[in-house]
Each structure stands twice: as C-alpha cells, then as structure tokens.
Amino acid sequence: MKAWLHSVRVLVWKDLLQEWRSRDILTSMLAFAVLSLFIFNYALELSPINRAEIAPGVIWVVMVFAGTLGLNRSFTAEQDQGCFEGLMMAVPDLSAIYFAKLLTNLLMMVFLAVLVIPIYSLLYNQSLFNQAFFGVLILGAWGYSAAGTLIASMTVQTRMRDLLLPVLLFPLLLPVNMAVVKSCGVILGSVAGQDIHGWLNLLLVYDIVVTILSIMVFEYVIQE
Amino acid sequence: MTLQARRISKAYGVQRVLDKLDLSIEAGEVVCLLGPNGAGKTTLIRLLSGLQKADSGEVLWGTQDGNLSVLTLRRSIGLILHQPFLYEHLTGFENLRFYSRLYETGLSDADLRKMLGRVGLGSARPIPVRGYSRGMKQRLTIARALLCDPQILLFDEPYTGLDQQGCGMLNQLLLEEGARDKLVLLTTHELSSIRQVATRFDLLHRGKIAASIPNDGMSLDALQDQYNAVIAAGKSLQKEQA
Numbered sequence: 534m535k536a537w538l539h540s541v542r543v544l545v546w547k548d549l550l551q552e553w554r555s556r557d558i559l560t561s562m563l564a565f566a567v568l569s570l571f572i573f574n575y576a577l578e579l580s581p582i583n584r585a586e587i588a589p590g591v592i593w594v595v596m597v598f599a600g601t602l603g604l605n606r607s608f609t610a611e612q613d614q615g616c617f618e619g620l621m622m623a624v625p626d627l628s629a630i631y632f633a634k635l636l637t638n639l640l641m642m643v644f645l646a647v648l649v650i651p652i653y654s655l656l657y658n659q660s661l662f663n664q665a666f667f668g669v670l671i672l673g674a675w676g677y678s679a680a681g682t683l684i685a686s687m688t689v690q691t692r693m694r695d696l697l698l699p700v701l702l703f704p705l706l707l708p709v710n711m712a713v714v715k716s717c718g719v720i721l722g723s724v725a726g727q728d729i730h731g732w733l734n735l736l737l738v739y740d741i742v743v744t745i746l747s748i749m750v751f752e753y754v755i756q757e
Numbered sequence: 758m759t760l761q762a763r764r765i766s767k768a769y770g771v772q773r774v775l776d777k778l779d780l781s782i783e784a785g786e787v788v789c790l791l792g793p794n795g796a797g798k799t800t801l802i803r804l805l806s807g808l809q810k811a812d813s814g815e816v817l818w819g820t821q822d823g824n825l826s827v828l829t830l831r832r833s834i835g836l837i838l839h840q841p842f843l844y845e846h847l848t849g850f851e852n853l854r855f856y857s858r859l860y861e862t863g864l865s866d867a868d869l870r871k872m873l874g875r876v877g878l879g880s881a882r883p884i885p886v887r888g889y890s891r892g893m894k895q896r897l898t899i900a901r902a903l904l905c906d907p908q909i910l911l912f913d914e915p916y917t918g919l920d921q922q923g924c925g926m927l928n929q930l931l932l933e934e935g936a937r938d939k940l941v942l943l944t945t946h947e948l949s950s951i952r953q954v955a956t957r958f959d960l961l962h963r964g965k966i967a968a969s970i971p972n973d974g975m976s977l978d979a980l981q982d983q984y985n986a987v988i989a990a991g992k993s994l995q996k997e998q999a
Contacts, residue, residue, distance in 0.1 A: 554846035615840025
C-alpha cells in the first residue's frame, strides 16, 4: 500500500509538472469554458429570477464539456511517446496509474471551477460564492473524473478518440449530471420542495462505486 | 536468472508472426536476435517483457527462488522499444528522476547525474527532451532502461540514432552488464557493432529460431553469410511449400 501511494504521488507530481510546462490541458479547457460562458450569456437573455434557475445547469454543462477536452489530452503524452508502457513496467500495481490520472483530472476540474464561478458571477451579475455549491461541484467532478479517466484510457488507444470519449462517457454521467444540477439548484434556492439528501447520496454512491470498479478493471482495460 | 520460452505463438489476425518458438537464455549471456523486417523480433521482445500476451505457449523467467510473477518481472526488466518512454516537456534529468522515484531506486541526484554522464549526456544543457536530437533521446532511453539496475535487459534496436561514439558507449555498457551476470536479449541490424559484445546470435525466421550461432570471434562476413544462408533456405522452403 505504501509503494502504491508513493507511485500515485510521483505520477501526480509528474503530470502537474508536465502540465505546468506545456499548459496543454488547462489552456484548452479554460478557453472553451470562458467562450461557452460568453455564448450562454448572449444566447440566454434572462431576467434576474431566471438566472438563478439556470446557474447550476450552465456551470455544470460548461465544466463537463471543457473537462472532456482535458480528459482527451490527459493520456496523450503517455500514448504519443510510448510512456504508457514505460509506466506499466515501473509501477508496483497498474491501478496506481489510474488513480494518479483520476487525481490529476480532478485537480484540473477543481481549478476550472475556481475560475468559472467568478467569471459566471461577473457576467450574470449573480453571486455563486457558496461553500456548499462548491462542495457539490467537487463531488460531481470526482464522479466525472472517475468515469472519464477510465473511458479516456480506453479511447486513447483508438483513432477516433475525440469522438468516442463523449459518446461513451456522457451516458454514464447521467446520474452525476442530475444529482449535481438538482443539488446545486436546491442550494442556490432555485429549486424548491426537493430533498437534497437523496441527490447527495446518489452522488456519493456513484463516486465510490465508479472509483472502485474502475480501479478493479483498469488493468484489463490497458492490457487488452 | 534464466529465460525459458516454450512453443510461443502469436498471430495478428491471419498473419502468424511467431510459430511455436522455443528460446532459452541464461544469466550472463548477451543474445542478439537477428532477422529481416517483420520477422517478429519486436513482438517477441514485447511478449517476453509481459506487455503482450502470447496466443499459446509459455514464458518462464526463473530465479533461484522460483518463477517470477508478471509485476515483479516487469520491475526487473530494463526495456527499450522503438518509442523512448520519455516525457517531452521534462528535461533529461527530470525524466530520470521521475522513473527513479517510480522504481524506488533510492538514487540521489548525484547518482542520476552520474548516470547521465555514463551515457554521454553529462554536459547536455538542461533543456526539455523535445529539444533533444534522436541520438540524445536514445542515450537517455538507455540510461532510463538501466536505472533500476535490472536483472534482465530487453533492447529492441538500441543502436538506432546513435553515432559511432554512442555505439561504443552502448557496447561498453552491454559488456559491463553481461559481466555482472545480467541476462541480455537485443535485436539489431548493426552486425558490426553487436559482433563485439554478443555471446550468441539467434536468427529469427518465419516465426521460429532458425539457427543459433555462438559468437566464437567469427568475422563480420562469416556472420553475414550465415545470416543470408538461413534467410535463403527459408525462402526456398516457402516456395516449395507454395
């Protein structure tokens, strides 16, 4: 277990250093997110009341679509230079590669949320600085990264990876999408009369189940 | 450390690349696998490294303590394939440090710099690997493969991109590793270089080891003649069967 954790830490550090140097993932994610927010702002000319209702949906949709760009690129460095095989030879357990990528993708999503929320608040003149709202976004980002990292590890080996990733991933994300948008709606007060606990439980169970399942099947996915 | 590969077969679709191949290597041997393009040399290296599975047959890596599991085996192999396994945005030193930490070698920064010096990159500027020439990347790849002090060296075309000095450096390293009872299997078309270090030449043809020639100091021409004879014999047999 100690060796496994050590490998995860080393892999995450390498991914972050690599990203800091190249800025491949963050640049594409942020550019897409900011542009999407601008387009939503002009396309949906909403009254102040309606703005509260659509905030969770807009934020989450922007994060999911921008995150897909990041997921697509998260395995590219490994694939392009054959590093995936280098890692397979070096780690004590192959699941360490998956968990490290999950953490890196999650960090990217959190960083994205930290930047998207103030931009949204500025454009839509609506404050979203709410700890519970941010907490739900992180839980959603965990589920998204857990499923997305596994699917990206499969699609990166195909020629049509840019198309295949969203086609395979988005249906799997249905429970996360619903839970995040509904929970955030309750927190921001735009959805009345709904129990947030049910949605949060769904989100938590999804995160745990998908993470464990992915760790279990990752070895077979990358070896076949 | 010993390698026993028994009746391994591998096909890609209808194309059979390896056909019930048998191979045996002992510690301290430096075996050079020769064969024309498409003979299955890279496939064999990948199968032996555990990165790929054979359709049938078995590969046994034995130590004094018994046979190794796949994961233990992988961490005991220094592997060079066509791709360098290097991160383009990290410097050569950072790449080595990353792999060193992953392998938990416990090497210090000074040890890693010494390793860079061993492959002739000691005075290279600390620039990202994407600025390296092909030969520099190959030197770094060799350092990366030797980093964990592996018991087994599987090198696929290790002379690619190396200049004369680089070939000499690699030969020296192979001699040193062989002398330390490492098991070395490599593929190359650089007969003049490998002739100086190999203890045995195995000729891979039509999915099998067609001939095994001990290196008893034979001349380059003699080796080339034997190689051509095996290939020609294989081709005439192929025609007869057709």
